[in-house]
Structure formats: structure tokens, C-alpha cells
Amino acid sequence: MRKDIHTDGIPVLCVSCEARHRGVCGALEPEQLVSLAKSSHKQQAQSGTELLGDAERIDTYANVLSGVVKLTKTLSDGRQQIVGLQFAPDFLGRPFKTESDLNAEAATDVSLCAFPKAAVERMMQASPELERRLYRQALDELDEARDWMVTLGRKTAAEKIASFLLMIARHIDPTDNPDGDAAAFDLPLTRADIADFLGLTIETVSRQLTRLRADKVISIENNRHIVVPSLSRLEARAGN
Amino acid sequence: MRKDIHTDGIPVLCVSCEARHRGVCGALEPEQLVSLAKSSHKQQAQSGTELLGDAERIDTYANVLSGVVKLTKTLSDGRQQIVGLQFAPDFLGRPFKTESDLNAEAATDVSLCAFPKAAVERMMQASPELERRLYRQALDELDEARDWMVTLGRKTAAEKIASFLLMIARHIDPTDNPDGDAAAFDLPLTRADIADFLGLTIETVSRQLTRLRADKVISIENNRHIVVPSLSRLEARAGN
């Protein structure tokens, strides 16, 4: 009985899935993948779709396969803050809690691989390796959240915008030249989202972007597409 | 051979330790406690002591036994932000990373139970239950960080102060009447620390505290001791 080293026994669903390489599914053995894949399904959601409501019962987890999901919190009078952005292949979910205390919404069109909560939790029991990956991701998210607290609490509007653009560039620059100091990408967020992420207003976001453009640190095409000729020049404005 | 059900075989160091009840050590069997206790030691640090420097190699973890530890991040020009506060019996440390990217400093006099990093990691391998507790704490810290992001990004100075006082009251009100709407406590932070926590200046912190006192929402004795006659009245000012 011969075995193809890499893909034999791996569910079709998972063969080319990024989550199996850089995401949490990388922790699983082929037979565990098979078992999990049985109860999982791919799911598309278009920009703006609410994936999970505040105070809603959580019964599914998911991997982000493409697109960006925003996690938000809202005060009773409507003020909103984005408290997390999830890119592929992040794991979406909050183990050990039955109710969500935040909203998850598709910031762009997204595709997800959804699992029943119970299936993941069973798998976590069976695979310490999976739990460890989830733990690592939680720690990474905690690091990011803390970096963001500095931005929210101590940076100026101009620095916030520069920091935000840098973060996005690092996550989704398609031209991905590792040493190249240039970058270009489409913003996954509207001005309103950026404002909610940075604790600013739309107007301030717009003004600061205009200023960066006037100073030739970035150029903007069609509102959404950003070109950064020199990341180091942008970085100099992030105030770290 | 008789066994005292509760304390037999438990290291003296641990018998009355809070971390064994509500903290991560609760995950360990008596013999594991014994093994860990061998390499652990209690440690005192007075207010202001740096426990861990940014970019420093991490080689010890610790449980906070009493007092408050503040986690801070500093920008190159000196602006500072507190990104976490740890109370007893929190676990202090960042598994899976060899270098710290933040500072830990004793905000009050603290006592710690310190462990060599390697010992904890060995124990994590041996005890999924321990890893799970650490994971849970990381998730709790993430929840707190996200709540705080809303405060930093979207609340006014007045609301920030009220939110801060509420958080402290919940953590360290010694009079701990669960249904009682009143509370009293000593602030574990100086005005400067509170400012760094809330993304404000000392002056604004002072003015907002003065205003709360003028409005009889709190009273202040000796700068540090706060009495809150009605937590619900304070909560109404937190803007949630």
C-alpha cells in the first residue's frame, strides 16, 4: 500500500487550504482533518454581512480563507470601535465562552471554513497540538491588541493613519517584495471603518490621508487603492 | 497510611497560595506542585521596580501573589501607555517567545512566586490542564484588552476615569459586599500611571477626579483612598 507523502488521505476541502499550512489546521493529522472536514463547510459572505452578533450564542467557529473580518464593540449611544481585524488564515472564535461580547462582520467579501463549535472542542481535547496552536494565536492577538492600545492612547491622528497603513501593507501587500521598500494594496476598509479602528472620525481620516498624499508619502487611486513608494518614509510617520 | 484530603503532599509554599485556588497552579496535581515548587521561589519587589525590560530575554515566569504589576509600552520619544494590569493571582509571562516586547513594573509593592521558564514549559508539556488554564487566562486578557480599546478609542476623559475606577473597584474592593452598591479602595496607581493607562495627561486625570468628587460620585482621602457610595451612579458615568 503506497502513500503519497503529502496529500494522501487529506480531505479535498483541505488540500490547498492555507489554514492547513499557516493556520490552526496545521496541527492536525490527516485522519483528524478527515473527521473535522466531515462537519465543516465552506461559506461565503459579502461585505457588510454580520457573522456574529453581540450577546449571541456561539455555535460555530471558522477559519478565514480570504477577505477580512472586523470585530467591533459598540457603546449604547452608538459609538463604535473596531477591536480586531482577522485575515486569512486566522481562526475566528472564542473558546470557553458560550456568548459573544462583540460583533463580527465581513469587512470585505469573505470566504470562511465553518466548524460546529462542539467538533472543534472535541478535537481540542484529542489534540494538544491543536489547542497549542489556538493558544499561540490568542497570544499573537493579545500582542497585536496591546500594540494597538499604544496607537489608540498615545498617537496623533497622523501617526494613527500611518500606523494603520503600515499594518495593512504588512498583511496584504500582493506585490510582496520582502526587501523592496515599496508596497501597493487595496484598503480592505472604508473610511468609516478606518475611523472606527483608529478612534477617529471619517473627516479626520480623510484629511490625514490627503495630507500623506500631498506630502507624496502615498498615492491614492479610486479611494481604495494605495501605493506606497517608500515604506520607510511611511514608517517615519508612524511615531514608534 | 492516612491522607489528609486537602493539603497532604502539597508544598508548604503552596498550601495557602491563592494561585492554587484561582490561579494557574490549580491545574496541577500535588506531585506536580512539588516538582514545580522545587525550582520556584518567592520574591518581593517594591513599587517602581522594573521586573522585566523591553527587548530583554525572558527566563522567568511568575504568579502575582499580591500587589499590582503594570505592563507598559513606550514610544521612542517617551510617550508611554499601560497595556495591562496584573492582579493576584495572575500569571506573568509570555510563553512561546524568548524576548519581551513590553516592560513589566511593580505598580505597588508586590510579591511574586517566580519559576524558571524551562520548568513551566516542561510542566506545560506534561499537563494539558495547565496549558488550558494559561490559554484561558490569555483569552481573558484579550477580552480585557479589547474592552480597553473601546475606552481608549471612543470614550471621553470623564468616561475613561469612571471606567477606570469601576475596573479597580471590581478588582480590589476589600469591603467586597457583592450586592452592596458601595465600594472603597486604595488606588494602586499614581495619577501619572492612571494617565498612562487612559491615554490622558496627569492634569486631565486630576481635573476629572476633582469633578467626580465635586459631583459627590466619589470621595477622596489622602489622594489615594477612594470611597464610592454608589457604584451604579459611577457606572452611569462610564458611558457603556
Place this chain on the structure above:
DNA sequence: CGGAAAGTTGACGATCATCAAATTAAGTGG
């Protein structure tokens, strides 16, 4: 082409930071 949504720009004002000085608390050595 036309209407709605998203983004930009401008004028003005409120909140909070900055600078400066006064007051209170906390140590320290005599």
C-alpha cells in the same frame, strides 16, 4: 444617465494638552 453612497473639503467649536504656579503629601536628617 441618474441617483445613492462614499469620500473630501471648509468653517467653527469643544475637549483635552501644554505650560506655569500653587498646594498638599511624604520623606529625611537633625
Place this chain on the structure above:
DNA sequence: CCACTTAATTTGATGATCGTCAACTTTCCG
């Protein structure tokens, strides 16, 4: 225990940054 020093906090005056309100422009999509 008290004078003296130093640190922490409060208070006041002023100004900059960013939010608010409003009008205008661009982009998107049927």
C-alpha cells in the same frame, strides 16, 4: 517631633488638535 526638602497633586490660563456641522465632489451601480 519638627524644620526642610522633594515628590505628587491640584488648579489656572491658554492653545492645538480633532470633532461637529455643512456643503460639495467623486465613485459606484443599476
